[in-house]
Amino acid sequence: KPGVHEQLADTSTAGNQTTGTVDGTTPTDTGPATGATGDTGAGTTPTDTGGSAPSAGGNVPAAPADAGPQDRTGVTGNSITIGIHAPVTGAAPFPAQAFALGREVYWKWTGAPKIHGRSVKVLFEDDQYSPVTARDRCRKMAEQQKAFLLIGGGGTDQIQACAQYAASGGIPYLSPGVTQIGVDNLPNYFAISMTYAQQGELLWQLISKDARLKGLANKVAMVRTDTPNFDDAHDAFLSAANKRGKSLVLDRTLPKNPSQTDYQTLAGQLDGADAQIVHILTAPTHYVLLTARLAGDYRPWWIGGGITHGLNAVLETGCTTSNGAMDKALFFSPFPGLDKIDSVDPNYRKAYREVNGGAEPDDIGIVLWGLAKTLHQMFQNTGPSLSRQNFIAKTQTGSFQSKVFPPQKYSPQNHLGGTQVHLLKANCAAGQYRTEKMFVSGF
Amino acid sequence: MAIGLDVTHPMDVVETDLGGMPQGGWPARLIAGVLLGGGLLVLLGVVSPLDASRIGYAFIFAIVGISMRVLLGLLGQISLGHQAFVGIGAFMAGFVVTELELDFAMAVPAAALSGAAAALILGGAALRIGGLLLALVTLTFGAVAERTIFLLRQFTGGGSGLPAPRPPWAATDTTYAYVCLAFLVIVLFLDWRFVSTKAGRAVQAVRDSERVAASMGISVIKYKLLAFMLSGFLAGLAGGLLAFNIGTVQAAPFNFFLALEFVLMTVVGGLQYRSGVVAGSMFFALLDRYFGNIYDWFLRQLDKVPGIRGVSDFLRDAIADPGLLVPAVGAGLLILTLISFPGGIGQQLRPIVNWFRGGRFDLSLIHGETTSQGGSEDVRP
Amino acid sequence: MALLEVKGLHAGYGDVEVLYGLDFAVEQGETAVFLGLNGAGKTTTMHCLAGLHKPSGGSISFDGVDIAGRDVKQMVRRGIVLVPEGRRVFPALSVERNLAIGAWTKRRKSSFVSERKEQIFDYFPRLAERQNQLAGTLSGGEQQMLALARGLMSDPKLLLIDEASLGLAPVIVKQLFSIIGQINATGVTVLLVEQNIGAIDIADQAVLMEKGNIVYRAKGKQLDNREKLREAFLGAPA
C-alpha cells in the first residue's frame, strides 16, 4: 500500500517537518537533537512514518554525503556514545545479567581498539518488550544522553518502533535482521544479519539438501506469531516452498500471548498433521512452551532463522521441558556457538573474562561482541570526521567483515546487508548449541 | 449475591469555614492558584521535548485515573480490563486518521465514543449483577481485547503499528503536551460537575445501596450503565490522546499489567480525592520514565559519601538494570499506601486542597477518618 | 461478694470520652436493667464488659478477678456473653448453623449442644420452624430472637443483652422478658439494656445512665415505686 505511505510522508512534511526522512532528502540543519544547541525547534518531534509497505529487498533512496551541516551528536574528540535497547523485563526478555556483562566487553578489554582516537561508551535501556517504552527509551538515549547511534538487541516490534523514531531524527540504527516491514526503506536503518524473509529461501535449501531433512520435505509445517511483521517471512518461506513444488502440511499462527489451550491444541494439531519439520518463528518463550506440550513419540525437527532461538538459554530450559523434543533443532544464526568462537576469534573468551573478573563467557556475549566488532569496522570505515550523515553515507556503500558475524554488504538501495548465516544444532546432552556450518550463503 | 462495596466519603467534602476566611482570604488563594497554574504552563514550555512528551503522557494517565475514579470511587465497581477501553480508543483514533483519513478533531471524539460504546455493550450484560463481578468480566474482556479486537487487521492493522500522526498545529511534543493538559482540565471539570449534580449523586447512592436508591426513584441499571459509560468514554478519550502522543498504536502495551497499573495509580492516588488521583496517575506514569535517572543520581550521591563506596558498587553489580526495580517500587508503594495511608496521596494533599477551597490549612486533615465497613448487607430488602 | 463489680469505669473513642467513671455491682443471679436515652453510653458499657472495647480506666472484677481490658475470647471463656445491638446474625447461614456457632466454645460437648438446642427451640418455637432458613431472610423480629437464642447457646454465667426488645412485637417482648426471667432463674446473671421500661418488671436492679454517668440506681423495694423511676427516666410520663 504505497499510497498510504506516501500520504503519511506528505503529512509529516506538511507538519513543518523538514527532516524529510521518507523521501530521502538530506537532513537539514533543523534536524532534531543536534546535540550542540538543544534546539526545541519544529523538527524535534519525530513523526512516524510507519505503515506496512512491504517491499522485497529494500530500496533505500540514496543520501548524498557531505551535503549540508553535519550532525555530530554523541561524538567528542575522544569518545563516541552509542545506545542499545533490548528487553530484559516484559513478556519475552533476555537474561539481564548476561546482557549487562556482555555489552561493553569489546570496548573495555585491554586490547580495546580506538577509533580514530576515540573510545566507545555504551548506553543501555530496557525496552520492556513494549514498543511504546522502546520508543521512549530510544529518545532518552538519543536526546538526553546524546547517543550517536542506536542499536536494537531483539524484539521485532520494538526494533521497528525505535528504528522509525531514529529515522525521523536521522539517527543511524543497527539491528539484527528481523522483519523488513516498515524498516527496509528507512535511510538510517542497517540490518547486520539476514532478515527473516531473506532466510526463507535458505531454509528451503537446507530442507531439500540436508540428508537428514530431505526425505521429510513433504511434511513441513510453519508456526509463527500472529503479527503482520512476520508476514514477509511467512510469504518468503511459502514462495520458496512453492518454487520447489512443495506445500505445507500445516500453517498456523500463535497469538502474541497464547493461552494454555493454544499450546495444547497446536501441539496436537502438529502431531495430527504428521508435521516432521516445523519452521518456528516466535519468541523463544513460545517455542519452549509449545515444545513442552509434545508427548508420546512425536519428535519433529524444529528449524528456523533468527537469533534468539539459537541462544543456549533457550535450550537450557527447553531440553528439560520438552523432554528432549528440542534436541537436534536446527537454527540459522548470525553468531557462531561457543564451540567455534575460538576458531573465529580467539580474543573473545579472553576479553570477556578479563572485563568481567573471570566470569564464564556465554553466547549472548558473542552476539554483543560480534555486533561491536562490526560497528567498529563501520566507524573505521566512516573515517575520522564522524557525523551521522557521514556514517550513513559511508556505511551504505561499505562491506564489513567482522569474522564473527557473517559479512555485510550494503548499497544505497539496500540496507539489508546480511548475506550469510551460521547453522547451529541443538545438543541437549551438552546443553548447548553446536555449530554445524559457518558462513554459508547456500546449501 | 450481596457483595457490598463501600468507599466512604467519595464526595468531596467541602469543609468550608463560612465565617471569616482563614489564612489569606480569597486573594491569597487566587494568587497561589495563578502561580501554580502559570508555573505549570511555563514549565511545560521550557522543558526538553522528550520531557514534554513524557509529561503529556502523564496527563493522559491522569485522564485514565479520573476514568477509574468514576468507576471505582463513585460506582464502587472495579475494572481490571481498563487497558482495553484505552486501547480501543487508541486504535479508533489511529483508524480514523490513517484508514478514514480524517483528522485529529474527528479522531479524538471517535476514540472517546468507542470507549463509551464498548462500555455500553459490556455493562449491559455485566452490570445487572451486583457485587464485584464486573471486575471479573472486565478482566476477561481485557484478555479478549488483547487477543482478538486488537488483532483485527481491518481495524488495527494486526496490532503492530497503526500510525497516528499529530495534527500540524500540535506537531511538537510541547504543543501536544499543552493539548493533553487542556483535555485534562476539561475532564476534571466534567468530573467535578458529575459528582455535584443529579447523575453523580445517583451513582453514589447506587453504590451504597441499590434498594435505597431505587426507593428514591433512581433507576439502578441506568445509572450503573451511565457511570460505566462515562468511565469508558474517558478511557477512550485518553486512548485517543495516547495514540497521538506515541505516534504509532500497537497492541503490545495494552496488556493486563497496564490494567493493574491503572488500578494501582488510582488507589495510591486516593479514590476519594480528585487531586490525589491526578497526582497518583502522573506519578506512576513518570516513575517508570525517570526511575533510571533518579537511580543513577542516587548512586552518584552514594559514591560521594566516604566510607560506603562499596554499597553503590554492590548495587551496580547486583542490579543489572535499574528498570528491574521499578515494578517492585510501584507495588511496594501501593501496599504501603493501602496499609498506612488508606486515603492515598489525595489524603496527604488535603490540607492544601482544603485551603484552596477556602478552608483552613489544617495538617490534621492528613489523618483521615478511618473507613468503616458498615454492618452486614441485608440479604433482603 | 458481688459477681460483677465495676469501679470507676472510663472509656472513650479516640480523644472523646464517653464513660466518666461508672460504679455498679451485680450480684450472682440478679437481673439488672440499664436504662438511658440514646447515646448515654449503655452500649459502650456492655462492650467494655464483653471485651469488645478497651476501657481507658477503672476496674471490672468478675468472680473476684480483674478482667478489665481482656479480649473477647477470654471473656467468653469466663462465661460473659453479649447479645449485641442490631441483631448481627450470620445472614448466609441457616438458623441451625447460627445456633451452632453460638455454642462454639462448647462445641466439643455435642450432647450439651443438642440438649441446649432443644431447650432453645422450646423457648422460641418460631425458630424451630425456621431451622433451615437462611438467617438473613428471617423477619426483623425473628432475627432478634435468633440473636438472643445464639447468645444462650454457650451457657453463659453473665448474659449481656443490648436492646433485645427492639423491633419485637409486644407479645414477643413479654415472652422474651419471661424467658429472660426463666434463664435468670437457672442462675444466670443478666444485664439488660432497654428503652422499654417494661423491663423493670423483671429487674432486681435498675441503673439509669445519662451522658456517660450513672444518675440513678434502684434496688429491691425501690423498684416498686415505678412512677419515681419513670420520672427519673423520662422526665415526663409517656
Add this chain to the structure above:
Amino acid sequence: MGAATTNGLIVGAGYALVALGIVLIYKATRQFNFAQGEIGTVATFVAWMLLERDLGWPISGTIAVLTGVAMGLAIERFVVRPLARSPQVTVLVATAGVALLAIALQIIIGEAKLRAIKPMLTGDGFTIAGALVKPQDLMIIAGLAVTGVVLFLFFRSPVGTALLATSQEPTAARIAGIDINQMSMLVWGVAALFGALAGLLFAPVDAFTPGFMTQRRLIPGFTAAVIGGITSLPGAVAGGFAIGLIESYFGHFLGESIRGADGLGVLIALLAVLVVRPQGLLGKAA
C-alpha cells in the same frame, strides 16, 4: 472433537485447581485473592532452587509448600489483617499489589528467565484421541481430586462453619468466642497451601517464569470461579472444566478464522451465564 475434548479437560483441570483456591478465600473471607497464583510461582521458584541443589522432589517440594504457606500467612498478617475494615475492593487491589511485588522480587533475584523444573514423573506420555497427554497432566488431575475433596469436607466441619460465620459477621463471631485472627490465618494458610501445590503441579508441565501462574492461570481461574458460582466448590471445578472445554472447542474449530477465538468464547460464555443464571452454574440464588 475427541482431541478438543481431551485437551479441554486437561487444561480445565488446571483452571479448576486455581479456581478452588479462589473460591476458598472468597467463601471464607468475601475477598478476592489476586495473589493466589503468585503463591504458586514463589513455591515453584523455591522448589527449583532446591532441586538445582539436588535435594530431590520430596524435600524440595515440602520446603516449597511451607514457603508458600508462610507467604500466605504473611499476606494475612501484614496486608489483609490491617485492611480488615476496608472495602472489598481495597483488599483485591492489595493482593494484586502483593502479586506484583512477588513477581518484581523474583525478577530482581533471578531475572525474568524461562526456567525448567525437574519433572515429578518422567516418561514420554501418550496420545488419546489425537490429544497429547503428559504424565504430569495426570498428576494435576489427581491433585485436583484431592484438593476438591479436602476442601469440601473442610467446609462441612465446625471449623468451616465458624469460618463462614466470621466472614459474614466478624463482631458476632468474636462474641461467640471465635478467634477471628486465628480463623483468618487458617484460611489464608490453607489457601496458600493449595496455591503452592497448584504451582508445583503446574511447573513441570511446561516452563515457568516469575508470574507464570498469574499470567496464564489466574484469569481463567477467576473466570471459572465466577461461572461456577464464586462460593461453590463443585462449581469451581465445573467452571474450570467448562472454561477448558470452551477454550478448546473455540480454539480448535474457529481458531484459524477468528483470532483469539478461545478467549472470545470464554467471554461469551461468561456473559451468557451471568445473564441467564447470575448466581453461576452451581451457585445458590441470593
Add this chain to the structure above:
Amino acid sequence: MSVLDIEGVSIGFGGVQALGNVTLSIDEWEVVGLIGPNGAGKTTLFNCITGFYRQDQGVIRFKGTEISRLAPHKRAALGIGRTFQQVGLVRSMTVLENLLLAQHLEVNYADIAGLIGSPETFAAEIELRQRAMQVLDFMDLADLAHSPLDGLPYGTLKTIEVAAVLATDPEILLLDEPAAGMGPEEAHAFGNRVREMRKELGITVVMIDHHVPLVVAVSDYMYCLDFGQVLTHGEPDYVRNHPDVLEAYLGEDTKKTNGKPKARRRTKTKARRR
C-alpha cells in the same frame, strides 16, 4: 377516594407463605397503622407495594392504576415513598447530600446537562439546596445539614430518613418501624410530627411499628396482620382492644379471653371510617 388498593395479594418463599390473599385499601389523607407479630408479613407487604418483591397473585393499584409490573424506581416516581426497617440512607453522604439525592425525581435538567456543567444546572442545584433545607427545617434537622451520618444516633437517623423520603415529594409514605430505637419521649414527638406532616403536606401515611401506643395515637385506621393474613382492621381503639389482637399480638388478657368464646366475635366489616 382510595389511593392504594391491595387485592388478594399472596407471596411465598419456598415453604413460607409470607402473605396469603391480603386485601386492604388506603384512603387519601389517611394515616394507617399496620401492626402484627414478627414475621406476619408487614415488611413483605411494603416490599410488594414498592416493587422489591413481585407478588405471586393479586393486584396492587395506585390511584386506580395497576402497578404490579413496574420496577421499584418507577413506583417511586409515581409518588410511593418508603423508609426501611434498617435505615435507608446513603451512609457515605452528609445529611444534606442525602436530601439532595432524594430529590432526584424533582430535578428537571438532563443528566448530560449536569455533566457538562450547563449554566441552568448551577441554578437548579441552588434551588435543590433551598428545598432540602426547608424539609430539614420542617423536621428540626437543619443543624445537622452538613454532618456525616456516621455517629448519629439511631433515632436521629430514622428521622432523617423520613425527611429524605419527604423530599422525594411522595403522595403516600410507607414507614417501616420508624420509631424503633427511639425512647418513649422521642417516639411521642415523632408521632406528633407524622400528624403534622399529613396536615401540612397533605400526604397519606402507612406506618408499621411495634410501639403500640404510638400507632394508636397517630393512626386514623389500623390493620393487624398475622401469618400473612389480615387478622382484623378498624378504628385504632377497636383494633387495639380486639381479642385476637390482644392474644396474638399484644399478649394481654389472654387468660381472660381464653375461656370466653363471646370475646371472639368478629366485626370486620364495621367501622370503616367515613
